[in-house]
Amino acid sequence: MDLDGEKKSKHSLETTRDQISNLPEELLLQIVSFLPTNDVISTSVLSTRWRSLWRSIKALDFNEYNFTNQDRFKNFVDKTLILFDTHINLQRYCILTNVVIPSEVIDRWVRCPLARNVQEFVLSYQKRDDLYCLPSSLFNSKSITTLQLSFCKIGDFNGDTTLLSLKAVLLTVVSVTKQTLQRVVTSFPVLEILSLRGCTKVSSLKGGNIRLRSLVIAWCICLGEFDMDVPNLKSFHCINNKPKFRIKEWGAKSLRFVENVLMERSEYNKCPTSSLIVENLVLKYCETQARLVVFSDRLQQLSLFLCNRFKEVQIKAPNLISFSFNGEIMDISFTNSIHRFNVELQRDDHLRIKINPKWLTMDEIHYDSI
Numbered sequence: 001m002d003l004d005g006e007k008k009s010k011h012s013l014e015t016t017r018d019q020i021s022n023l024p025e026e027l028l029l030q031i032v033s034f035l036p037t038n039d040v041i042s043t044s045v046l047s048t049r050w051r052s053l054w055r056s057i058k059a060l061d062f063n064e065y066n067f068t069n070q071d072r073f074k075n076f077v078d079k080t081l082i083l084f085d086t087h088i089n090l091q092r093y094c095i096l097t098n099v100v101i102p103s104e105v106i107d108r109w110v111r112c113p114l115a116r117n118v119q120e121f122v123l124s125y126q127k128r129d130d131l132y133c134l135p136s137s138l139f140n141s142k143s144i145t146t147l148q149l150s151f152c153k154i155g156d157f158n159g160d161t162t163l164l165s166l167k168a169v170l171l172t173v174v175s176v177t178k179q180t181l182q183r184v185v186t187s188f189p190v191l192e193i194l195s196l197r198g199c200t201k202v203s204s205l206k207g208g209n210i211r212l213r214s215l216v217i218a219w220c221i222c223l224g225e226f227d228m229d230v231p232n233l234k235s236f237h238c239i240n241n242k243p244k245f246r247i248k249e250w251g252a253k254s255l256r257f258v259e260n261v262l263m264e265r266s267e268y269n270k271c272p273t274s275s276l277i278v279e280n281l282v283l284k285y286c287e288t289q290a291r292l293v294v295f296s297d298r299l300q301q302l303s304l305f306l307c308n309r310f311k312e313v314q315i316k317a318p319n320l321i322s323f324s325f326n327g328e329i330m331d332i333s334f335t336n337s338i339h340r341f342n343v344e345l346q347r348d349d350h351l352r353i354k355i356n357p358k359w360l361t362m363d364e365i366h367y368d369s370i
């Protein structure tokens with residue numbers, strides 16, 4: 001490239017940079033909010049306009065994996081929180097780390113966004129020895145709408161909790177007692193989403209919440225009983241490794257109008273599956289009685305995946321439009337079906353399907369292989 005070409009290229013780059021710098025501050029803040037916080041702060045060297053812009057961003061994301069040195073990560077977080085504008089309300093605050101850090105330092109990092117009316121709070125602190133116990137002040141925030149916690153411990157609440165804006169609680173490998181979890185379910189008036197994955201200590205899930213719309217219970221090996229009053233629940237996913245996980249009768253009544261149900265590795269002998277009024281029902285690896293009866297006027301999609309203890313399945317679903325099956329020897333019968341529906345099967349020469357009331361062999365079935 002000749003000298004004139006180099007000058008033109010440099011001038012074009014400077015012009016583009018100037019055009020970005022001339023954008024309104026609100027738009028600039030929105031653009032940089034998609035970057036990790038360490039990258040946002042690095043923009044301060046671009047020009048005088050950018051020097052202090054980062055102090056007004058509305059999202060702070062601290063990820064240890066963006067740093068090659070653990071001490072640099074700790075010092076970076078400390079310095080950022082000191083220099084950050086205290087008058088800015090945070091939309092999101094996130095810390096992801098497995099660095100061994102004194103509890104008082106983590107406590108300070110947790111409390112800092114609370115004074116800035118943070119809305120979405122995310123913490124994943126994977127210590128090598130034991131779980132970090134969250135300070136009780138976290139549960140007295142009136143601004144938090146989403147609380148996502150991983151690899152930590154929630155102690156017993158002292159006094160009242162004031163998470164009045166909390167809509168979503170997502171817990172992964174969190175130690176929490178059944179008493180504390182019951183308070184979470186019953187005390188937060190606008191809670192809509194509850195997800196428990198790999199949580200320990202909690203042995204039962206009880207209580208009620210009329211606003212709860214989505215519930216996930218996955219791999220909580222101590223959890224053995226579901227007995228909740230959640231009349232407006234729309235999605236229920238249960239993936240549990242405990243052999244004797246039970247859905248009690250009252251809890252099952254509360255699930256009557258759920259639109260999406262996924263049961264995986266769960267025993268639900270006490271759940272009157274025949275009375276569930278669902279649109280999409282998925283059963284995976286379920287350990288239950290040999291005979292299953294599913295009855296629903298609203299059921300449209302049904303999937304059975306390796307529920308090998310089933311020997312007979314009777315389906316009364318007049319509006320069924322899709323049926324998927326993967327498993328061993330089983331008799332499946334459909335009655336009162338008024339629609340032509342799609343059947344997806346993992347081919348098994350011992351499977352028999354009966355439709356009003358003729359028994360069909362695999363050679364007589366038109367199916368899509370999955």
